[in-house]
Amino acid sequence: MKAVVYDQPRSFTVTEVPDPHAGPGEVRLRVVLAGVCGTDAHLHDGQFDPVYPLTPGHEIVGEVDEVGDGVTGLRAGQRVVLDNMQSCGVCTSCRRARPAFCRVLVAQGVNAPGGFAEYIVAPAGKCHPADDLAPEAAVLTEPTACVMHGLDVLELPPGSDVVVFGAGPTGLLLAQLLRHAGANRVTVAAPTAAKLELAARHGADETVRVDRERPDASVARLRELAPEGFDAVVDATGAVGVLELCVPLARDGGTVFVYGMTDENDRLTVSPYEVFRRELVIKGSFSQAYSFDRALQAIRTGRVATDGIVTHTFALDDYADALAALRDRECVKAVVRPGGAAAT
Template identity: 60%
Template sequence: MKAIVYDEPGKFELRDVPIPVPGAHDVLIRVLVAGVCGTDLHLHHGEFGPTYPLIPGHEIAGEVVELGSAVNSLRVGDRVTFDNTAACGHCTECRRARPAFCEFILAQGVNAPGGFAEFVLASANRCFVVNDLDPEVAVFAEPTACVVHGLDVLALQPGSRVLMFGAGPTGLVLAQLLARSGAGSLTVAAPTQAKLDIAQERGADQTVLVDRANPHATSARLRDLAGPGFDVVIDASGSLSALEQAIPLTRVGGTVFVYGMAAEAAQWAVPPYDIFRRELTIKGSFAQQFSFDRALTALRGGRVRTEGMITHRFTLEEYAEALEAVADSSCIKAVITP
C-alpha cells in the first residue's frame, strides 16, 4: 500500500509499505478520508512526541475490509471512525481516569501507524460504526471528541460571557457547542472573515476581525466589548499574541482556557500578581477522553454542522500541499483522500 512515512522531523516520502495484517481483535480499514490538522504540522517539525518511522494521520474515517479472528462486533463493509489512542489501563494516570496521560499510551498517527495511508489497523473495540454518516462528516469525530473533552474540563457556568480567539476547524466546532452549552454570549475573534461568517452563522453572537497589521486596533475593539471583562477567554488558535491579550480581557474570578496548541518551545508571560489579586483560573485541555460517543451524537443530531468546513482536498501524493494549506489561514479544513 502507499503511505506517508517520516524517518525524522521535516522529512517524509510516499512509500510502498506492506498492508498490515489484523490481529485477532483488530480490523483492517481502507481509509476513505483522513483529516489534516495543526497537530500534524507540529509532528512535521518533530513536536508532540513522534516515534519514527511514523505514518501520521489521527482523524480517520474508513471502511472495514478485513476482520480479526475474534471480532464479531463489526462487519466487512461497515464504515467506521475510531479512537486513535489506546491506554494501558493500569498506570498511575489510567487509574485516575486520565487515559490521555497514560505512561504507555499508543497514539496512532503519533507513535504508531496512522491514517495517511491506503489502509490502517485499529482495534475493533475502539471503532464506532458510522454507516449513517458521510465520511466527510465522520472524519470530524476525533476533533469533535477533543472539543467535548475540552468542555468537560472548562465546566462552563450557564450565562457566561465568552470570548474565543481562533476560528479554525476545532474553533468552529467549539463555537457551536459553546453556543449550545450555556454560554450567555459568545464573541469569536479571528483574522479570516470567511471563518468568522461561519462562526456567526452557527452560534456566535458577534465576531471581531483580527487585524494583524494593526493589532492595537483589534485590542481596542475587544476592550470595548469586554466591559468589566469576559467570564471566559479561550485561545483556540495556539497564538501567543492571543494569549497575551487573554488575561487583561478576563473579569475578576474569570477563567483563561488554553485550548489551542502553541509550539512546544513557546513561552507565555503570566503575571502572577494579577492571577492572585483577581482570583483568575487558568485551565488547559489535551486531546480527548471518554468523549467519542458524545461527539458522534453531536454530529448526528446537527449540534455540530460541518458542511462547508472542508475547503481543501488532497491525495497522498499531494501531502506537502496539504501541510501548506493547513498553515494558511484561508484554509478551514484540509483532508487526505487516499
C-alpha cells in the same frame, strides 16, 4: 500499500510499505478520509515524541475491509470513525481517569501507524460505526471529541460570556459547543472574514475581525463588548501573541483557556499578582478522553454543524500540499483522501 512515511523530522516520502493485516480483536480499515491538523505540523517538525518510521494521521474515517478473529459487531464494508487513542487502563493516570496521560499511551498517527495511508489496522473496540454520516462530517469526530473534552475541563458556568480566539476547525467547533454548553453569548475573534462568516452561520453571536498587524483595535472592540471582561477567554490559535491578549480580557474570577497548541518552547508572561488579585484561572485541555461517542452523537444530532468546515481535499501523493494548506488562510480544514482525489 501506499503511505506517508517519516524517517526523521521534516523528512517524509509517500511510499510503498507492506500491507498491514488485522490480528485477533482488530480490524483493517481502508482509509476513506484522514483530517490534517495542527498536530501534524508539530509532528512534521519532530515534536510530540514521534516514533520513526512514522505514518501520521489521527483523524480517521475508514471502511472495514478485514475483520480479525474474535471481532463481533463490525462487518466488512461498514464505515467507521476511529478513536486513535489506546491507554493501558492500569497506570496511575489511567486509574485516575486521565487516559490521555497514560504512561504507555498508543496514539495512532502520533507514535503508532496512522491514517495517511491506504489502510490502517486498529482495535475493533476503537471503531465507532458511522455509516449514516457523510465522510466529510464523520472526519470531524476526533477534533470534536477533543473539543468535547475541552468543555469537560472548562466546566463553564451556564450563562457565561465567552470569547474564542481563532476560527479554524477547532475554534468553529468550540464556539458551537460552548453555545450548547449554556453560554449566554459566544464571540469569535479571528483575522479571516470568510471564517468569521462561517462562525456566524454556525451560531456565533458576535464576530470580531483581528488585524494581525494591529491586534489592539480588536482588543478595543472586545472591551466594548465586555467592559468588565469575559467569563472565559479561549485561545484556539496556539499563537502566544494571542494568548498575551487573553489574560487582560478575562473578567475578575474569569478563566483563560489554553486550547490551541503553541510551540513547546513558547513562553507566556503572566503577572502572578494579577492571577492572585483577580482570582484568574488558567486551564489547558489536551487531546480527548471519554468523549468520542458524545462527539459523534453531537455531529449526528446537528448540535455540531459540520457544513463548510472541510474545504480542501488532497490525494496521498500531495501530502506536502495538504500540510501547506494548514497555513493557507482560505483553508478551514484539509483532508487527505488516500483512495485518490484531485486537489480541491
